[in-house]
Amino acid sequence: MDMAVIELSRLQFALTAMYHFLFVPLTLGLSFILVIMESIYVMTGRPVWRTVTRFWGKLFGINFVLGVATGLTMEFEFGTNWAYYSHYVGDIFGAPLAIEGLMAFFLEATMVGLMFFGWDKMSRISHLMVTFFVALGSNLSALWILIANGWMQNPTGATFNPETMRMEVTDFYAVLFNPVAQAKFVHTVSAGYVVASVFVMGVSAWYMLKGKWKPIAKRSMMVAAAFGLASSLSVVVLGDESGYALTDNQKMKLAAIEAMWHTEPAPAGLTLFGLPDRETQETYAEIKIPYVLGLISTRSLTGQVEGINELVLKADERIRSGIIAYGAVEALKVDRTDMAAREKFEMHKADLGYAMLLKRYVADPRQASEQQILLAAKDTVPNVPVMFWLFRFMAGLGFFFIAFFAMAFYCASVCQFEKKWFLRLAVAIIPLPWLAAEFGWVLAEIGRQPWAVEGVLPTFLGASSLTIGQIWTTIAGFTLLYGALAIIEVRLMIAQIRKGPIEPRPVDRIETSANGYAPLPAE
């Protein structure tokens, strides 16, 4: 295992996934805001709402294409960069991705063309249906990708098959209705709705400040304020549900988020602030609210929230049990019919993944020394200070958005969105929900380390057998390409916003050369 290959593969995946996730949340939310706006148009029949819908639809379109373009990379990146992962869990993980294509991508991508090109080709109500299908399709795609990701966090309904050397589905229903996946789905789409609401608020506030397009801006702000308040409440409440789901399966992640080095007597306190130190395994300058963590995460007064050190001891035990399973798999490789090995494997198979943590230190886990087992057990602790702070920023922003949209509601009724300070604030905070969304994503993924699939496959074993040169080539390529597209995208967004919701006059808009045509590219 060349660790540089692993680190570079992780870097590339992080870069491409986080870049992709700049566009996805806005698509998720703005598509539903379009549905709301167009519904008002269909119900009232007032042309101003058509203009409102079409204007936000243009911004939606600029953002949507980059979501589609960068999504292409994601669909194939498991195969290109995480080939062993793909082989090892493809039997389970591939299915939601394929269903995502069939159920969600086809719907949104087929309908989106009609949404843009079909305004004059169908009745109002049909066009509204088309817009709704675009929103439904994009949100369904979030459902399936989070079923896939939820399985990585909580791999239910599957077992290792030594004959094929991979995980295989035993209970598809369990994969589908994985509680972690459900909690993640509602939390993630709500985050997308907040992103879009803040975006619509901010852009409209800019128009209000400039004194331009006020009737359109005010109407947009009304929709965004209502949608934003509902979704910022739901993102926080359902985020809490995600935390509850963690206690069953990812105790380590929860302990790391709370920088809880040792198990506390129940009910544990919630740390508001502190300075976690990985070396001394202490959290300095802690400010704690008693009882709250225990209440949130176990929904009881007596439930225990386990600390990091206690969990490392458990990992140590599981590594030892995993080594037995590993030995049995090696025996079954030689002789498929070895019943004794088969029996041993069945008893210890749940811990097989833990033995593979040792492969970082020794090629054959059966030869591992006590020292190596200890190292591997300690590897199960993710980066505590990073987790601790990411979570606090994300959650803090979540509460801030609730306050902001509550304020927006108040402003709507009291001052008709005319207060300058509020408008300036709305423009200034446009980037914040993106930050919160990216933090949340990173938190979920860093918190699962060292695992690609919790307790099943360590990340460092999942990568493809590539060379460092190959990965640097693609990292450089993607960075250049994505960087250029980001600049172009932001410029076009700003240009479109500056231009505002004017409907172009149906004339030849192109500035052409003397003969009436733009020059050929070859010339």
Place this chain on the structure above:
Amino acid sequence: MAIPFDYETLRVIWWVLLGTLLIGFALTDGYDLGVASLLPFVAKTDEERRLAINAIAPHWEGHQVWFILGGGAIFAAWPFVYAVSFSGFYLAMFLVLASLILRPVGFKYRSKKPDAGWRSRWDWALFIGGIVPALVFGVAVGNVLLGVPFRLDSDLRSFYEGTLLGLFTPFALIAGLLSVAMVVLHGAGYLATRIEEGPVLDRARRYGAIAAGASVLLFALGGVMVAGTQMGFRLEGVVDPNGPSNPRYMTSLAQGGAWMANYAAHPWMIIAPVLGFAGPLLAWVAIRRRNAALNFAGTSLATVGIIATVGLSMFPYILPSSIDPQSSLTVWNSSSSHLTLWIMLLVTLVLLPLVLIYTAWVVKVLFGRITIADVRTNPDFY
């Protein structure tokens, strides 16, 4: 719930479905790639370019999903193939993705600014986004026929020992050019159904006719090379089509000429190469007679025939290994589990017809020839 089909049957069904998805991709997105590849040649002025672009603009996004779904379905049904092929063809895959990424932005952003330089740059981006994937797909298929230099260890981890430039062998290049000719033919056939009579359509017919001739020649040349050189693999010894998906349980051998053996064993398969020749010829005749519907039918048959020929020639192989035939991936050793194949079949049977129905509805709503006048007046056009 008991699964009503045995493992072997489901594997064959999923092999057929994989082919269906690839053909679906080539039939739909194929003409988008073709139109993009033809863009600098059939459309000279800005309005002509916009005419060609808007003929595919409302549809390419949905078509691209066939490609994405192809990736997802290979992942779900043939995880070995997904893992080995995409990591093996690593840089080639990057080329494909990078050029395909240019396409959505090219369509959407090109006409956002009146600046001629801006538009010309995006036209080049669209051209690259059309021709590079078409070429690389063909080259990749050529390499699959030749065998790919990978081996699996006892953990079934795959190691690839080739290079990017090593992919471009003479035979693979012929396959790549055939793929380009095929999408160009199909793209020209599509334009003939969707744009008004005029200079663009005349040029599309001319290039379509050339591409028809090239397809026939390259397909024939490829066939001669497959039959005449040391190409092909066959399974040896006991083959259990219901066995676990582990290539180490089967024995594969490289054997020249083996790719022709299926046609002797199953003469009905000859229909695929026959279509591969008849399709372009039909398109050529239709171009002469200015019959757009027949033209498009011909180009579609050509696409189906050529792709089906590759699949049928190799059956049961999907991804043979040139350096370690033992590691070769076949229909019998590289699929998902019995249960996953069954569930995914159910899902596909429910959802794919729905996809076809609403796609047809969208095509119907937007059907009709578009004109230069539309380009000038429609505010929604790119």
